Amino acid sequence: MWKCPKCGKEFKNMNQNHYCGEKPKTVEEYIMRQDEEKQADLFLIRQTLQQALPEAEERISWSMPTYWKKHNILHFAVSKKHIGFYPGPEAVKAFKEELKNYSVDKGTIRIPYGEVDAELIKRIARWCLDTGNHA
Template sequence: MWTCPKCGRSFKNQNQGHYCGKPPETIDEYIEGQTENAQPYLREIRDAIRGALPEAEERISWSMPTFWKKYNIIQFAAAKKHVGLYPGPEAVEKFREQLKDYKTSKGTIQLPYEKPHPLELIADIARWCYEGDKEEEPDCTKE
């Protein structure tokens, strides 16, 4: 167990990333609470998603920036070496070919800080998560 020297919370992993104190209430607060290295990447990903989904509400859900309209459409979050994009398993499968240069797992795409982010692809994924290509809502990141 590791205990954060700032807030006193205990975690399984050494130097576990977390929020000391009150979690952010807005995406702006979330981004400003991240490292200086991560902030520009988070802003450009946010802008790409916002451009693709202008009607979606921005909120914090599951402690992550979230675009929402009746359900969580897509989420993203900073990690030590990458930005995690969380469009859900169906989206990762749908865009598998375009994502071949990125590490993916069920519902998650890792976008390393050292690579330019595929902003057009991110926008396409966000639109697909909202609109889907079938009659029912896509199973992206519903709460």
């Protein structure tokens, strides 16, 4: 077991990412709490999603930035080596060819830091909204 020296929470994994204290209430607060070197990519994804989904509401859901319109459309979250982008399993299938250079899993796209493809994210986000397929 590992105990966070800041908040005292105990975890199974060493140095596990978590929120010490109160969880963020906004997407901007979520991003500002991350390591400085990761913030530019996170702000780029946020800006891209705001442009692609202007009618969607930004919120924090499951401790992740989430875009919502009558249901969760998609989420993203920081990880140590990548940004987890969560558009749902149908989106990963639909964009399979465009995602061949990414590590993907059921409903998850892992975007390495420094390699954010804003146009691809925009297309995936619009597809999720337009088709009703979502995270």
